[in-house]
Amino acid sequence: MTCQSSESPDAIESDPGGAATSRGPVECDESRVSLAMKELNSTGWYWGSLSANEAKEILQDAAEGTFLVRDSSQRDYLFTISAMTSAGPTNLRIEYQHGKFKLDSVLLVRPKLKQFDSVVHLVEHYVKLSRTGHKKAPKSQPSTPPNGTVPLLLTRPAYAxxxxxxxxxxxxxNRSAGRVRDLPLPNRLKDYVADYAYNV
Structure with missing residues (x-):
């Protein structure tokens, strides 16, 4: 795994003694990944060190769009999304680079993919896209496009x-309310809701 920060080396200030006073790239990445792990652990759909075959068994009889997140079995990646498609279970790696998470893809598509500060935010984005796109798609539309590719939907989590x-x-x-802070709730409850500001 390549651990780099989005901060440039010029952003690190030095004290009069010459020691760096700003957090370095590795420390910044460690805190970003640590926060991502904390959020993932509270979701219920993060399965930890699950193998690809174990993920396939879990998703084998699930509906299309069912997904889970697990630790990647490849050393260059931290996490993998395993999802059920119309052609069966598949895996999509999550790349971490320059302090951001994004889906792994071919070189031509990679620059167009959105980047996120957390894995849960990434998953939330693609769940939202899948749910809205799935509702708009006509019922008569074939499940496999003519070019042989299979659409990847993330619509419902498989809870560990x-x-x-x-x-x-x-x-x-979070799914139904626009601004949590404007809700008629006690401040303690607002803080709890805001602590996990995702709708998946």
Missing amino acids: TIPPLQHLCRVAI
């Missing part, structure tokens, strides 16, 4: 452990 009811409630609140 069912999250607490409080967590599922805040996900539902």
Whole structure:
């Protein structure tokens, strides 16, 4: 894995003694990945060190669009999304570079892919795209496009452990509410909802 920060070396200031006072690239990456892990662990759909074959078994009888996130078995990647498609289970690696997470893809498409500060934010984005695109697609549309590619939908998580009811409630609140801070809720509850500001 290549660990680099989006900060340029020029951004690191030195004290009079010559020691760097700003956090270095490795420390910045460690905190970014640590925060990503904390968020993933609270989702319920992060399975940890699951192999590709184990993920395939879990998704084998699931509906199209069912997905999970697991640790990547390839050393150059941290995480992998395993999802059920119309052609069966498939895997898509998540790349971490320059302090950002994005889907791994062919070189021509890679510059066009969005980058995210966290894995959960990445997954949330593609779940939203999948859900809106899936609703708009006509029922008569074939599940496999003529060029042989298979559409990847992320519509429902496969839970490794069912999250607490409080967590599922805040996900539902985030999905339906525009601004959590404007809701008629106690401040403690607003803080709890805002601590995981995702809707998946």
